[in-house]
Amino acid sequence: MASDLIQTYTDENFDGNVLKSATPVLVDFWAEWCAPCRALAPAIDALAQDYQGKVAVGKLNVDDNPNTTVRFMVRGIPAVLLFKGGQMVDQIVGLVDKGTLKRMVDKHL
Amino acid sequence: MTRNVVIIGSGPAGLTAALYAARANLKPLVFEGLEAGGQLMLTTAVENYPGFQDGIMGPDLMAAMRVQAEKFGAELQRIDVTRVDLGRRPFVVATENGDEEARAIVIATGASAKLLGLPSERTLMGHGVSTCATCDGFFFRGKPIAVVGGGDSALEEATFLTRFATHVTVIHRRDALRASKIMQDKAFANPKISFEWDTVVTDIKDPAQGVVSSVHVRNVKTGVEKDLAVDGVFVAIGHTPNTALFKGQLDMDAGGYLTTHDGSKTNLPGVFACGDVQDHVYRQAVTAAGSGCMAAIDAERYLESQGH
Numbered sequence: 101m102a103s104d105l106i107q108t109y110t111d112e113n114f115d116g117n118v119l120k121s122a123t124p125v126l127v128d129f130w131a132e133w134c135a136p137c138r139a140l141a142p143a144i145d146a147l148a149q150d151y152q153g154k155v156a157v158g159k160l161n162v163d164d165n166p167n168t169t170v171r172f173m174v175r176g177i178p179a180v181l182l183f184k185g186g187q188m189v190d191q192i193v194g195l196v197d198k199g200t201l202k203r204m205v206d207k208h209l
Numbered sequence: 210m211t212r213n214v215v216i217i218g219s220g221p222a223g224l225t226a227a228l229y230a231a232r233a234n235l236k237p238l239v240f241e242g243l244e245a246g247g248q249l250m251l252t253t254a255v256e257n258y259p260g261f262q263d264g265i266m267g268p269d270l271m272a273a274m275r276v277q278a279e280k281f282g283a284e285l286q287r288i289d290v291t292r293v294d295l296g297r298r299p300f301v302v303a304t305e306n307g308d309e310e311a312r313a314i315v316i317a318t319g320a321s322a323k324l325l326g327l328p329s330e331r332t333l334m335g336h337g338v339s340t341c342a343t344c345d346g347f348f349f350r351g352k353p354i355a356v357v358g359g360g361d362s363a364l365e366e367a368t369f370l371t372r373f374a375t376h377v378t379v380i381h382r383r384d385a386l387r388a389s390k391i392m393q394d395k396a397f398a399n400p401k402i403s404f405e406w407d408t409v410v411t412d413i414k415d416p417a418q419g420v421v422s423s424v425h426v427r428n429v430k431t432g433v434e435k436d437l438a439v440d441g442v443f444v445a446i447g448h449t450p451n452t453a454l455f456k457g458q459l460d461m462d463a464g465g466y467l468t469t470h471d472g473s474k475t476n477l478p479g480v481f482a483c484g485d486v487q488d489h490v491y492r493q494a495v496t497a498a499g500s501g502c503m504a505a506i507d508a509e510r511y512l513e514s515q516g517h
Binding site: 131133134135136137139142162163169173174175176177179191193194195196197199 | 243244245246250251268287289305334335336337338339341343344345347348349419420421440441
């Protein structure tokens, strides 16, 4: 398990830890009650491992962090948003495989 | 190692096939797929699966089926199949982890939600357009939304969404619903649900803003067009079978469903199909499970006839 590599993002730390991050950041918007989110979790864990040191990978719980969820207009989960230099540069909504996530990340490295 | 049976898919059909094949000592390998558990993973209470008099949550039912199949020796892998080669024996089933050889294959890949096909629908997917009420209903607390469709899943979604939404408008292209009587009664009795009959969605706004602000609809009988102000659109207009892997290798009908004969047999000996991938008529958890049982028994008899 790579779960210790997974950051926890919140409304409070989002600006500091995501928008001001020196490396690109992949944020998985999720919730406890979302079955496809649970199915996506292993792919997110694998990505955190594969991109260690190059891309920060973390999760944001949409139940607990409504401000960030609304700010990026997330209205469907799982939603994986990629941030680079303080901007959202790409996103994928819905359950996808690891390869699809990797292709999105690689486009922006 | 050549496997006796590889099962592709893990909804009620795939897991029942796995249970029966495992109990027949065939040591089945199940590729569960990314969307393991199938469509029931996206539902709430299932009230028509026999044996559960108080209903059971879809994900709980699938978790129980999975445990039961594993208990008898089925091997399950949560991975998508990327390619199948049915033109050689043993058959080949490929995933990103490599190839598996199989003497028999049970196809239980199910069906996925159909979309309207509007460009704005693509752009706004996840930003107000959804095919999963249980996943995304939460985002529409205190907001008006629309559900497109007139079958059981449309009315189930509409009823579920009234927990969050101020109002749910069901947009249906005909003047009568396909849904079962009990679902219709529930929806008609719900004060938060209203209907737009004989109506189709022609556009979803506003892609430029990146969120849904309204749907543009047209009455197919009167030709009258109008905008309905909604924050969300849930599309429940039916399903399309997951048969892309088998194009050109197995017989399908015009809708892309696998065609079966004499139980679960496809046109290729040793390849069996069960569940929604071959059924656009009943599409129930219990019929899928029943056909999964048939496929496992058919596979077992086939292997026996081949001397395995």
